[in-house]
Amino acid sequence: MPIITFQGKQYECDSDTPILDSLLARGVNVPCGCRGGICQACMLKATSGKPTELSQTGIEKKLKDKNYFLSCLCKAESDMEVQLPDPSDKYHSSIVYEKEYLNASVVRLRCSRPEGFTYQPGQFVNLMQPEQALVRSYSLASTSDDNFLEFHIRLIHDGRMSNWIADTVENGTFIFVSDAMGSCYYNSACEASPLLLAGTGTGLAPLYGILRNALASGHQQEVYLLHGGLSSEGLYYQEQLQFIAQQRDNFTYQPCVLHGPAPESGVQGSIDEQLRLVLNTRQDWRLFLCGDTEMVNAMRNVCLEHGINESDIHTDSFG
Numbered sequence: 001m002p003i004i005t006f007q008g009k010q011y012e013c014d015s016d017t018p019i020l021d022s023l024l025a026r027g028v029n030v031p032c033g034c035r036g037g038i039c040q041a042c043m044l045k046a047t048s049g050k051p052t053e054l055s056q057t058g059i060e061k062k063l064k065d066k067n068y069f070l071s072c073l074c075k076a077e078s079d080m081e082v083q084l085p086d087p088s089d090k091y092h093s094s095i096v097y098e099k100e101y102l103n104a105s106v107v108r109l110r111c112s113r114p115e116g117f118t119y120q121p122g123q124f125v126n127l128m129q130p131e132q133a134l135v136r137s138y139s140l141a142s143t144s145d146d147n148f149l150e151f152h153i154r155l156i157h158d159g160r161m162s163n164w165i166a167d168t169v170e171n172g173t174f175i176f177v178s179d180a181m182g183s184c185y186y187n188s189a190c191e192a193s194p195l196l197l198a199g200t201g202t203g204l205a206p207l208y209g210i211l212r213n214a215l216a217s218g219h220q221q222e223v224y225l226l227h228g229g230l231s232s233e234g235l236y237y238q239e240q241l242q243f244i245a246q247q248r249d250n251f252t253y254q255p256c257v258l259h260g261p262a263p264e265s266g267v268q269g270s271i272d273e274q275l276r277l278v279l280n281t282r283q284d285w286r287l288f289l290c291g292d293t294e295m296v297n298a299m300r301n302v303c304l305e306h307g308i309n310e311s312d313i314h315t316d317s318f319g
C-alpha cells in the first residue's frame with residue numbers, strides 16, 4: 001500500500017481509495033467540499049511523488065506546475081508526501097467591510113476585491129478560514145461594476161464555516177479567497193435568448209450577479225427570475241428586485257413560497273411547478289438554475305422533460 005505523509009505523519013492508504021477519503025477515514029482534517037472534483041476545496045500539494053493526471057483536471061497551469069492536485073480524485077500510485085496549499089499560491093487576501101443579515105438565516109458579506117482578481121458574476125470561489133484550514137465554496141453575487149465581492153451565506157445549524165461567519169467574522173476580518181471557478185454565468189452566447197433564472201434560498205446569490213450582468217450588458221430579450229423560499233421569511237432582496245423590474249420592461253421577478261401566504265407580487269406553490277408554468281410560455285428559454293442540489297436537479301429534470309437542450313441549461317449546484 002502507498003504511504004502518504006501529511007503533516008509529518010505517515011498513513012498507509014489503499015491505492016483504490018482517493019487520498020482524501022483515506023485521510024478523512026484516519027481522522028485527518030483535510031478541507032473538502034463537493035468531493036467530486038468541482039469545488040477544488042480539497043486541493044493539496046505534492047512535495048514528493050507524482051499526482052495522477054486525473055487529479056489535476058481543471059487545475060490552473062501555474063498550480064499544476066507546482067504539483068497541486070485534487071485529493072478527492074487522486075488514488076495514490078506510489079508513496080507521496082503532501083501538504084495543505086500555501087495560501088499565497090492559491091488564495092488572495094481580502095478584508096470584510098460589511099456584514100449584514102438579509103433575513104434571519106442569510107448573511108451578506110461584502111469584502112474588498114483583491115488586486116487583479118477577475119471573475120464572471122455567478123461563478124464561485126472557495127473561502128478559507130485559516131485557523132481551522134476550513135474551506136467552503138460560495139457564489140459571487142457582485143458584478144464587475146461593484147468594487148467589492150458580495151456573498152450570501154445561509155447559516156446552517158452546526159455548520160462550521162457558516163457559524164464562523166455568523167459568530168466571528170466582523171468588519172476588518174481577513175479572509176482568503178481563491179480564484180473564481182465554474183461556468184454558470186452570462187456570456188455573449190446568451191445574448192439572443194430569453195433567460196429564465198430560478199433558484200431557492202441563497203441560490204439567489206449567483207442569480208443576482210447573473211441578472212445584473214445580463215442587464216448591464218444590454219440584454220434585450222426577456223429575463224424572468226423565480227426565487228423560491230420555504231416561506232416569505234426565507235426570501236430576501238425583494239425590494240431591490242422589484243425596483244429593477246420597475247426600471248426594466250424586459251425583466252420579471254416572481255418570488256414563490258412553499259408554505260404560508262403568497263409574498264407581495266409573488267405566488268404560493270413549489271418552484272418546480274412555477275418553473276413549468278413559465279417554461280410553457282415559450283420554447284426558446286436559456287436556463288440558469290442555482291442553489292440546493294436537490295432543487296437544482298429537480299428543476300433541471302423539469303426543463304429536460306419540457307424539451308430544453310442540455311446545452312441551454314447552466315447550473316450552480318451547492319452540493
Ligand SMILES: Cc1cc2nc3c(=O)[nH]c(=O)nc-3n(C[C@H](O)[C@H](O)[C@H](O)COP(=O)(O)OP(=O)(O)OC[C@H]3O[C@@H](n4cnc5c(N)ncnc54)[C@H](O)[C@@H]3O)c2cc1C
Nearest residue numbers: 124136137138139152153154158159160161162202205318
Ligand atoms: C459551487 C458551490 C457554491 C456554493 N455557493 C453557496 C452560496 O452562495 N451560499 C451558500 O449559503 N452556500 C453555498 N454553497 C454551500 C457552502 O459551500 C457550504 O456547503 C455551506 O455553507 C455549509 O458549510 P458549513 O461549513 O457551514 O457546514 P458544514 O460544517 O459543512 O455542514 C454541517 C452540517 O450541515 C449539513 N449541510 C451542509 N450544507 C448544507 C446545505 N446547503 N443544506 C443543508 N444542510 C447542509 C452537512 O451535511 C452537515 O451535517 C455552495 C457550495 C458549492 C459546492
